[in-house]
Amino acid sequence: MNQEYMRNLSKQYKETLEPFLRYLPWLEAHAGKQTGSSYNGSMDGNNTMSFPVYDSTLLSFVKEAGKSSFMDRNYAYIYSRKRLRTPEDERKAIKAATIREWDVLCGILSKYVLGGNAKAILWTQAVQENIFLLVVEKMQEIVEYWDRRLEREEGIREIAARMGLE
Numbered sequence: 001m002n003q004e005y006m007r008n009l010s011k012q013y014k015e016t017l018e019p020f021l022r023y024l025p026w027l028e029a030h031a032g033k034q035t036g037s038s039y040n041g042s043m044d045g046n047n048t049m050s051f052p053v054y055d056s057t058l059l060s061f062v063k064e065a066g067k068s069s070f071m072d073r074n075y076a077y078i079y080s081r082k083r084l085r086t087p088e089d090e091r092k093a094i095k096a097a098t099i100r101e102w103d104v105l106c107g108i109l110s111k112y113v114l115g116g117n118a119k120a121i122l123w124t125q126a127v128q129e130n131i132f133l134l135v136v137e138k139m140q141e142i143v144e145y146w147d148r149r150l151e152r153e154e155g156i157r158e159i160a161a162r163m164g165l166e
Contacts, residue, residue, distance in 0.1 A: 027133040078107030
């Protein structure tokens with residue numbers, strides 16, 4: 001891949017990912033745990049419709065993610081192309097992802113963030129199944145890898161230029 005293209009891509013991903021990193025400690029602490037509940041508002045014993053109540057940090061994360069360029073409204077295509085059917089399939093795809101599969105990471109994140117707007121259980125499921133945590137950690141890993149690689153290559157070129165080898 002063209003080095004200048006990779007530098008720009010890495011910078012763009014890093015800038016977009018930055019706000020997500022502050023949620024990592026919360027995602028780690030709540031991994032596998034229930035982060036929502038139902039409230040029915042009934043004080044007098046009458047039956048009323050219940051609605052979900054979420055942890056405020058989860059809502060902040062979802063709001064941050066929802067306004068990011070990582071959202072892909074066509075995430076169903078990623079799921080179809082990669083044959084992702086279960087959280088275990090998603091975790092395997094996340095683990096195997098490289099910068100070339102960034103769209104897969106965005107697709108998985110999008111399913112839970114955007115899908116959660118219609119199917120509320122998805123937000124808490126993503127925390128319980130570690131999906132949000134794994135996606136953000138993998139994105140961070142990829143960005144850090146490319147930052148180090150590009151720095152190394154730049155350093156090698158500088159040394160070669162000083163030695164007159166370039």
